[in-house]
């Protein structure tokens with residue numbers, strides 16, 4: 001369901017604003033420092049309960065204010081209002097959906113599946129496994145209904161095992177109990193992730209083939225421990241060194257996606273633009289798989305589309321978005337960079353941000369070339 005209303009209050013440099021976005025393409029243009037990324041950040045906070053620019057949502061509160069509120073409405077029958085508020089002096093985010101208080105961020109994530117592609121996108125290839133695990137688990141979460149429960153059980157068992165490992169004297173009996181629990185839920189989690197990847201890979205290959213044909217590129221799921229060994233054995237045999245280290249060294253908490261080109265890590269071989277296209281293909285493929293598996297569409301936030309991409313690749317990328325019929329919010333400093341990318345039947349809305357204020361410029365300002 002697309003967002004048909006949005007409002008922001010007290011978010012970074014943005015003046016209080018309301019917008020009625022298009023269910024399809026929303027172009028956000030404006031000069032450097034005008035507030036384009038802040039607008040995307042607001043939508044991200046609404047759907048993910050956190051910012052993509054900072055660890056602390058608090059940083060997104062306007063310097064001059066005490067709180068920040070983002071409201072959105074998922075169009076539908078009936079429409080579903082969602083709201084997120086963060087006060088400077090409170091430690092928690094206040095979340096509401098359909099008039100009720102929401103206690104878990106997972107509820108927001110479930111209601112508003114969104115994907116971000118920004119100039120930092122290449123970090124998914126270059127950065128720590130944690131970001132790739134997060135990417136993977138986003139997909140599994142939306143497609144496999146028991147993922148969240150299984151994941152919580154793994155986390156709990158791991159927490160207990162790690163706490164026991166941190167003690168000088170290990171309580172052997174207790175550790176065996178938690179290992180059994182950990183093994184049981186880790187195997188389940190691995191099965192869910194692995195099934196997801198089996199469905200994901202052909203969709204990814206197809207998407208990438210159009211964006212950037214790269215036959216030597218290989219994406220593989222690593223489950224976090226040797227694939228020839230049972231986790232029970234790995235934990236038992238690793239207990240002494242885990243005790244020395246004070247934490248569990250192998251298991252699904254170390255899962256990763258390994259992306260290689262001709263057997264070399266992709267980051268060592270690909271240019272920045274190519275890396276951005278690979279990451280874009282991964283994110284588009286997740287949206288396509290979400291729809292194929294659940295009938296639900298994903299919302300895309302694309303910050304600075306033009307960065308690193310030439311006109312031809314920008315065009316192919318926009319065609320994918322258009323074909324998927326998702327709601328997208330795309331920013332650019334240059335309106336021309338986004339012009340001529342869309343078919344006449346696509347509802348394109350354009351918004352200008354000027355020093356934190358929004359001006360709508362109607363629909364289908366930029367349709368065809």
Ligand SMILES: Nc1ncnc2c1ncn2[C@@H]1O[C@H](COP(=O)(O)OP(=O)(O)OP(=O)(O)O)[C@@H](O)[C@H]1O
Nearest residue numbers: 012013031032033034035036037038060061062063
């Ligand atoms: N907490 C805050 N309160 C008020 N203003 C802020 C806050 N944090 C950042 N700003 C300012 O908000 C402005 C908008 O930043 P933003 O990153 O959204 O701009 P942008 O339009 O995306 O720019 P660019 O084209 O350079 O990416 C900047 O001038 C920045 O200094």
Ligand SMILES: [Mg+2]
Nearest residue numbers: 036037038303
């Ligand atoms: Mg920006």
